[in-house]
Amino acid sequence: MVDIHQHLLPGLDDGSPDLETSIAMARMAVADGITHVVATPHASSRYAFEPALIAERLALLRGELADRGIPLTLATGCDFHVNYDNVRDALAHPRKYTINASEYLLVELPDLAISPHLAETLYELRLAGMEPVLTHPERNLRLQGDSERLKDWLRHGLLVQVTAGSVIGEMGKAAERMAHMLLANRWVHFLATDAHDVRHRPPQMRQAHDLVAERYGVEYADSICTVNPLAAFEGRELAEQSEPLNLYSDGSSAQPWWKRIFGR
Numbered sequence: 551m552v553d554i555h556q557h558l559l560p561g562l563d564d565g566s567p568d569l570e571t572s573i574a575m576a577r578m579a580v581a582d583g584i585t586h587v588v589a590t591p592h593a594s595s596r597y598a599f600e601p602a603l604i605a606e607r608l609a610l611l612r613g614e615l616a617d618r619g620i621p622l623t624l625a626t627g628c629d630f631h632v633n634y635d636n637v638r639d640a641l642a643h644p645r646k647y648t649i650n651a652s653e654y655l656l657v658e659l660p661d662l663a664i665s666p667h668l669a670e671t672l673y674e675l676r677l678a679g680m681e682p683v684l685t686h687p688e689r690n691l692r693l694q695g696d697s698e699r700l701k702d703w704l705r706h707g708l709l710v711q712v713t714a715g716s717v718i719g720e721m722g723k724a725a726e727r728m729a730h731m732l733l734a735n736r737w738v739h740f741l742a743t744d745a746h747d748v749r750h751r752p753p754q755m756r757q758a759h760d761l762v763a764e765r766y767g768v769e770y771a772d773s774i775c776t777v778n779p780l781a782a783f784e785g786r787e788l789a790e791q792s793e794p795l796n797l798y799s800d801g802s803s804a805q806p807w808w809k810r811i812f813g814r
Contacts, residue, residue: 589626694724714744
């Protein structure tokens with residue numbers, strides 16, 4: 551399995567505080583069947599995103615994992631908070647925040663207020679060559695009560711990542727219900743851990759993968775846990791996805807406008 555959202559690098563944000571915790575997280579991820587991890591430190595008003603420091607911590611952790619024989623392939627990305635300064639900087643530097651300097655950008659929304667101009671922002675990011683991936687919408691308090699807004703974004707081609715912990719009920723009942731609504735409708739493109747430590751938010755996906763396989767099919771579980779995230783890790787276009795359900799009121803599955811524009 552491939553985890554595209556994990557706060558693995560030490561001492562950068564509210565994730566791993568030190569190298570030993572990062573190594574413990576890596577061991578746990580490998581034991582769970584995870585082979586690749588994208589380390590995604592926050593870029594927010596609270597945590598500065600410093601590419602040189604991130605590269606330094608990545609090199610340090612890669613070296614330690616190699617010395618200890620822990621077979622985990624690492625890359626970096628970002629837990630990109632949507633605010634004015636971040637968006638302006640991303641538009642000026644389209645590969646600064648993306649996964650493995652590809653086109654995929656993990657986008658996190660504020661919990662309590664969503665800008666009415668968000669659709670325009672996502673469009674701007676696409677025009678600049680980025681592919682926004684909305685992280686854990688099932689945990690967003692506003693979206694839990696407003697799925698129509700999410701449906702509109704999905705109709706326009708937005709990709710969605712759900713947290714493994716939400717699927718197995720560890721992020722609260724509301725998040726669990728919404729996660730399974732999204733999965734049942736095939737609105738999820740990636741499952742990821744959003745791991746921060748080894749106890750409270752661990753780097754484990756297997757239980758969630760197996761539950762998705764049981765309820766929604768093995769092929770879908772493998773797609774969102776391995777096939778799609780590996781494509782994002784390697785900077786490749788996603789393969790044809792499962793047909794989304796209950797997305798178009800008229801029952802159609804018309805190609806989104808942005809796919810017609812960008813030829814995707």
